[in-house]
Amino acid sequence: MVDELMMDRMHEECGVFGIWGHPEAAQLTYYGLYALQHRGQESAGIASIDEMTMHSHRGMGLVTEVFGGDRLKGLRGHAAVGHVRYSTTGDSRLANAQPLVFSYHQGNMALAHNGNLVNAMTIRDRLERQGSIFQSTSDTEVVAHLIARGGYPTVIENVRDSMAMIKGGYAFVILVDDALIAMRDPQGLRPMALGRLGDAYVVASETCAFDTVGATFLRDVEPGEMIVITSEGLHTERFADASRKALCTFEYIYFARPDSDIDGYNVHMVRKHLGKILAREAPVEADVVIGVPDSSISAAIGFAEESHTPYEIGLIKNKYSGRTFIQPSQELRNLGVRLKLSAVRKIVDQKRVVMVDDSLVRGTTSARLVTLLREAGATEVHVRISSPPVKHSCFYGIDTSAREELIASQKSVDEIRDFIGADSLAFLTEDAMLSAFGVERGKPHGFCNACFTGLYPTEVYQTNKRALERQVKV
Incomplete structure (x- = not known):
């Protein structure tokens, strides 16, 4: 057990980083994760795509520990996603380290996410009854199963359909064979920004990662927005209506780095x-x-x-x-x-x-x-x-x-x-x-202050409280 000083501070779940269109994608992802290290110190991981081959490495510890030696050399490719984690949903163990990497009938897929899916337990129970076998206790894997079981002909359609089923606060980066996908929850509870590095596009939990890798900030990802980056460029669409924006005020109070800009502040x-x-x-x-x-x-x-x-x-x-x-x-x-x-x-x-x-x-x-x-x-x-x-x-x-x-x-x-x-x-x-x-x-206002007021921005908490209490690490 960690000491009481560790328990007496709030901890963000994680930080995510993604890049598309750069020959040193994994190396830049490493630097981006280093800048986001304050968001999670339990585990780190990077997945890259090299044409139709996905490479990945993840481990327990800090970014510098996980990627010591020659670990980065094997992560070839023009696109990559990375993750640093502090566990809230799921145990602190290697199986829950991200990105989670899968190979299924539509190709390769790596998922990394920051936040918590408040209806993950309900969806997971249903999927397990239908025959799904889970390898981790992370709520991120629930999304992977939803995407893999989707009935649409393209990955993008299955991602869009799957995100419509989940509730909570999240910023997702998903790497597939031919695209990098970035999404932010409909309330905008968790932050995510879009940047540019030469001809490459970059997404990250905080803009401080852009400064570290030399990227230029373009804009914040909008609540309920899905950004799809391919060899043909950037495409954006809404997967959900942003009915009520509710960015977590603790991003400003405690979690984010002082040199980051979030939603204009x-x-x-x-x-x-x-x-x-x-x-x-x-x-x-x-x-x-x-x-x-x-x-x-x-x-x-x-x-x-x-x-x-x-x-x-x-x-x-x-x-x-x-x-x-x-x-x-x-x-x-x-x-x-x-x-x-x-x-x-x-x-x-x-x-x-x-x-x-x-x-x-x-x-x-x-x-x-x-x-x-x-x-x-x-x-x-x-x-x-x-x-x-x-x-x-x-x-x-x-x-x-x-x-x-x-x-x-x-x-x-x-x-x-x-x-x-x-x-x-x-x-x-x-x-x-x-x-x-x-x-x-x-x-x-457009902020979530539920930890101060008890007024939660989604109805799921009210209807599924017992499941949430089992799901959230306290």
């Missing part, structure tokens, strides 16, 4: 704006503002600028700590926070400190960080969270705790403050958070 600028709003909504007299590395730094800078309080690096992250495991004694478990984060004593000693963090899930990490700062000499520790309280589980591709383990669903703000040992604690309201995107109070 730069992640760093949104986080910085959230920090400014937080300073206006919950001011406090302090000597220094610090952020919890890495995702909270932008919000901390914004808080410091708005409050006219010096910003300092008060917590240092050990980038080489990797995963730590639960030790046999409480004393050794408590050392886990020091393996990952340490306080800069000269910065916080005898200071009133504002610690800005992007979210508070179970509260154990915040409690340990407050203790760490006090041990380093801080006279006061005021915690400011640049998002609303997380009160509900996510069913669309984010690994959240069960609702009863979410501290904000069980305790008031004052009770949470006492639990983490802070002198004061404040969160953003939902309206304040949305104002960072220019949304006026009470006005319609």
Whole structure:
């Protein structure tokens, strides 16, 4: 089991990358996945197509570990798809690493996806009763079976028909013998962007991957859109109507890299704006503002600028700590926070400190960080969270705790403050958070805030809750 620090953060399921029309497709996919590594560190994989032959390699670990040595040399071809994974649906094991690769009556196919299919259990049960045999516990394989069993003469038609059957939040890349297919769910819960690299087309979960490989951003893939790239060029169509756009706000708050642009908003600028709003909504007299590395730094800078309080690096992250495991004694478990984060004593000693963090899930990490700062000499520790309280589980591709383990669903703000040992604690309201995107109070918006409000953008959660609770890793 991973330690409590790992469990007290939200995790995105994965990142996807695809490229068509480049002689070094696999190598560029490797670099694209390296840029998306923050979206998943459990496994990585690449599949490429060389005329009618598909090559693939996947493994457990980081991109650099999975593709060490000469692993990339065998991935020949002009097109490739890649994937980095953090498991939410399905166990953390090699069988669930992606892309999933198949050979069937219509040719070769490699699938990779970011997100969660909320009706996957229902579809899988039906397919198994009809004779399908599954090799993994990943919901991605459900889509592969639907495509393979399709009754249309072309792969594209079968993909379109299959996507109409699934519900949830997802960004898919599918590589077949003669096409690269990219799709985004009808609500746009998960991000996906389209780019160009010379004569090649590129798709990725985030635009930071384009910067890494030297591609030019063209546009975001629209909710409910299917992009098909072949030797004849790019074709786009709708496989579903985008009835209600609901992009996950946690992409901006925590998951995405600060240098990425998603649906027209730069992640760093949104986080910085959230920090400014937080300073206006919950001011406090302090000597220094610090952020919890890495995702909270932008919000901390914004808080410091708005409050006219010096910003300092008060917590240092050990980038080489990797995963730590639960030790046999409480004393050794408590050392886990020091393996990952340490306080800069000269910065916080005898200071009133504002610690800005992007979210508070179970509260154990915040409690340990407050203790760490006090041990380093801080006279006061005021915690400011640049998002609303997380009160509900996510069913669309984010690994959240069960609702009863979410501290904000069980305790008031004052009770949470006492639990983490802070002198004061404040969160953003939902309206304040949305104002960072220019949304006026009470006005319609295109974001999913279900983890804060319990209002889910699809009806499947309400009708299939028990299956979802079995499906989602908590």
